Amino acid sequence: MTYFKLITLIFIGIFMTSCKENKEPKAQLSNRPEAFSPEWVRKVGAKAFETPKDTFYVNDFGAVNDGKTLNTKAIQKTIDACVEGGGGTVTFKSGEYLSGSIFIKSGVNFIVPKGVILKGSENIKDYKEIDTRVAGIEMVWPAALINIENQNNVVLGGEGVIDGQGKVFWDYYWDLRKNDYEPRGLRWIVDYDAKRPRTVLVQNSKNVFVTDLNLQRAGFWTVQVLYSEYITVDGLKIRNNIGGHGPSTDGVDIDSSKWILVQNCDIDCNDDNFCLKAGRDWDGQRVNKPTEYVVIKDCIARQGAGLFTLGSETSGSIRHVYVSNIKGIGTKNGLNIKSATNRGGTVEDIYLENIKMDSVRAFMQVGMNWNPNYSYSKLPEGFNKDSIPIHWKKMLERVLPEKGIPTFRNITLNNIQVKGAETAINVNGLEQSIIDNVTLNYVYIQAEKAGKISYSSNWNINNVKILADGGEHVLLENTENIDLQDCVYKLE
Numbered sequence: 236m237t238y239f240k241l242i243t244l245i246f247i248g249i250f251m252t253s254c255k256e257n258k259e260p261k262a263q264l265s266n267r268p269e270a271f272s273p274e275w276v277r278k279v280g281a282k283a284f285e286t287p288k289d290t291f292y293v294n295d296f297g298a299v300n301d302g303k304t305l306n307t308k309a310i311q312k313t314i315d316a317c318v319e320g321g322g323g324t325v326t327f328k329s330g331e332y333l334s335g336s337i338f339i340k341s342g343v344n345f346i347v348p349k350g351v352i353l354k355g356s357e358n359i360k361d362y363k364e365i366d367t368r369v370a371g372i373e374m375v376w377p378a379a380l381i382n383i384e385n386q387n388n389v390v391l392g393g394e395g396v397i398d399g400q401g402k403v404f405w406d407y408y409w410d411l412r413k414n415d416y417e418p419r420g421l422r423w424i425v426d427y428d429a430k431r432p433r434t435v436l437v438q439n440s441k442n443v444f445v446t447d448l449n450l451q452r453a454g455f456w457t458v459q460v461l462y463s464e465y466i467t468v469d470g471l472k473i474r475n476n477i478g479g480h481g482p483s484t485d486g487v488d489i490d491s492s493k494w495i496l497v498q499n500c501d502i503d504c505n506d507d508n509f510c511l512k513a514g515r516d517w518d519g520q521r522v523n524k525p526t527e528y529v530v531i532k533d534c535i536a537r538q539g540a541g542l543f544t545l546g547s548e549t550s551g552s553i554r555h556v557y558v559s560n561i562k563g564i565g566t567k568n569g570l571n572i573k574s575a576t577n578r579g580g581t582v583e584d585i586y587l588e589n590i591k592m593d594s595v596r597a598f599m600q601v602g603m604n605w606n607p608n609y610s611y612s613k614l615p616e617g618f619n620k621d622s623i624p625i626h627w628k629k630m631l632e633r634v635l636p637e638k639g640i641p642t643f644r645n646i647t648l649n650n651i652q653v654k655g656a657e658t659a660i661n662v663n664g665l666e667q668s669i670i671d672n673v674t675l676n677y678v679y680i681q682a683e684k685a686g687k688i689s690y691s692s693n694w695n696i697n698n699v700k701i702l703a704d705g706g707e708h709v710l711l712e713n714t715e716n717i718d719l720q721d722c723v724y725k726l727e
Contacts, residue, residue: 276557279530280467280496281442284388286342289323291316293332300330302354307335307361317343326393327351335361336378336432341386347395347448355380355399355432355454362432368461368490370426370483371515371548373522374626379436379459383443392446397434401454404431405481420615422608426483427626431455437463446470452477456485457504460492462524468497475504476538485510486539491524491551498530503537507544508566511553516577516612516639517632519550526551532559541571542592547605549580549641556585563592568600569653574641575610576603576665577634581642588649597658598651598680603641603665640668649676656682659701660709664690669715675699685709685723692716700724 294300296316297309310325314337317325322342329350335358339345347353356362362377365384369376380399383389408429416425431454437443438461447470450457457473460466468487475484486502489495490512502508513519513526536542542563545553563569569592572582592598604610612630614620620628643664653659659682664670674695685703688694689712699722701709706725711717 275528275555276530279465279494279528281444281465284442286344286388286390287321287323289317289320291320291323291325292328293325294328298327298332300328300332302331302333302352304333305335305356305361306332307337307356310334310337314338314340314343314345327353327395334380336363336380336382338378338382338384339386339389339391341388344390344392345381346390347393347397349394351393351395353380353395353397355397355401355434357400357403359404359430359432367436367438368514368522371512371550372427372518372626372629374427374629377430377432379433381434382436382438383440384436384438386440386443388442389440390444390446391435392444392448394447394449396449396451398451399432399434399453399457401431401452401475401481401484402479404454405479407431408482420613423610423612424627424630426609427630431483433457433459435459436461437466439463441465443467444469448472449474451475453481453484453504455483456488458486459488459490460495461490463492465494466492466496468495468500470499471501473500473502473504480505482506486536488512489526489529490548491522491526493525493527493529495529498533501535501537502539504539506539507541507571508536508539509534509558509561510541510544511556512546512548513551513553513580515548515550516630517634518629519548520579520634520638522551524551526553527555529556531557531561534561536561536563536566539566541568541600542566542590543569543587544571544573545582545585546573547575547578547610549574549578549582552580553582554584558587558590560589561591563590563595565594566592567596569595569598569651570601570646570648572601572643573605574603575605575607576636576641577611577639578641579634579638581644583642583645585646586649587647587651590648590651590653592653592656594655595653596656597661597686598653598656598682599648599660599662599686601643601662601670603643603663603668640665642668644671646672647674647676648678649674651675651678651680653680653682656680658682658684658686659703660686660688662688662691666690666713687712688717689713694719696722
């Protein structure tokens with residue numbers, strides 16, 4: 236993609252919103268919750284900026300395109316020379332390039348063009364350890380393959396391939412978990428001790444474009460946007476299920492960040508496709524940074540745990556989110572909101588519309604006691620509390636009950652079409668925290684089972700049809716002001 240084409244697309248994304256033609260009824264503006272504001276939706280994403288036209292080829296700084304030579308130093312030397320020269324474009328001649336962690340700096344357009352494959356090293360030692368946050372906990376962890384850390388005005392793009400070569404890290408994780416950590420009662424900490432590289436990390440940065448790339452086989456999360464603002468993720472194709480199914484290979488994770496635009500992405504992974512996070516447990520509450528003002532639109536979610544997931548890291552709160560025109564094919568869950576009773580935080584003002592899904596486990600999967608073996612930390616006997624790692628201590632820090640219960644409220648789903656689901660609705664609050672104010676407008680779900688709603692109140696139902704194979708109604712337990720009796724039909 237040329238620079239001018241990129242700028243054109245940027246302006247189109249900023250000033251126009253688009254949605255593919257859909258013959259199903261649309262919600263009227265009057266049905267939208269008060270917290271939804273079209274004004275803020277138009278403000279998300281990075282803003283266009285000019286950079287010098289100078290181009291720096293990594294090959295001129297010693298990089299070898301044989302797919303075997305480790306080029307970390309040569310690529311970083313090229314980036315540094317570009318910055319010293321006042322900025323410009325760093326790019327590659329055709330071929331395959333092997334690298335460890337590289338760090339893109341302000342004023343650099345880092346372009347991986349068509350015909351180039353940038354391969355991540357399979358040696359974890361080639362990924363510099365940095366201060367970062369992983370799965371909601373701040374700790375020292377390997378940097379990503381490509382890092383944009385504490386920078387402004389950066390483009391990471393091109394139509395080439397970035398291959399994380401993650402299988403060696405998938406195998407390492409499963410072996411450590413099954414043969415060492417789980418037998419010792421340490422399921423809760425293995426995800427943090429099994430260090431695996433992310434593919435792209437945008438951390439503490441502003442005004443960054445990540446566009447058009449083909450990303451595959453991430454060792455851990457594919458793209459993480461952390462503590463950043465005004466970021467655009469556009470046109471990515473992510474394929475993480477090549478040669479296996481890697482654990483925690485999320486597609487795009489927005490983590491305690493704001494004013495974010497994600498659009499035109501096509502994701503096939505083995506965990507959450509599009510996921511919003513805001514810190515975990517005591518450490519997440521200490522940091523206390525929300526994820527807010529996020530737009531995700533015009534995307535495809537293929538295999539994965541969640542078409543759109545909020546959590547399970549909810550401690551800093553997640554709010555003001557607009558998701559539109561997403562197609563799910565074989566994704567396990569549609570709207571997936573998950574937390575635990577030691578997380579806390581509030582998930583609110585969430586608006587989804589124009590969603591189509593086929594062959595899913597459940598469209599609405601909402602719960603506050605997710606995956607107890609992973610969510611709740613307990614130090615087994617035989618460990619010395621004074622000698623365990625710092626991140627273990629953070630995970631074991633107690634959260635007071637009154638601060639640990641999460642809150643879910645003000646969620647609207649409009650113009651939803653789902654077929655081939657196992658369960659239509661599975662929403663479970665807590666006695667201490669009722670899920671409140673859920674609106675369903677023009678929702679059609681065909682499923683084997685209608686499902687269940689518990690500890691919830693004030694559902695606004697308008698033009699909803701659930702076709703359950705058995706014709707049973709949605710089971711209601713400990714609910715108030717919810718009436719779905721006229722919405723469920725037996726599938727003939």
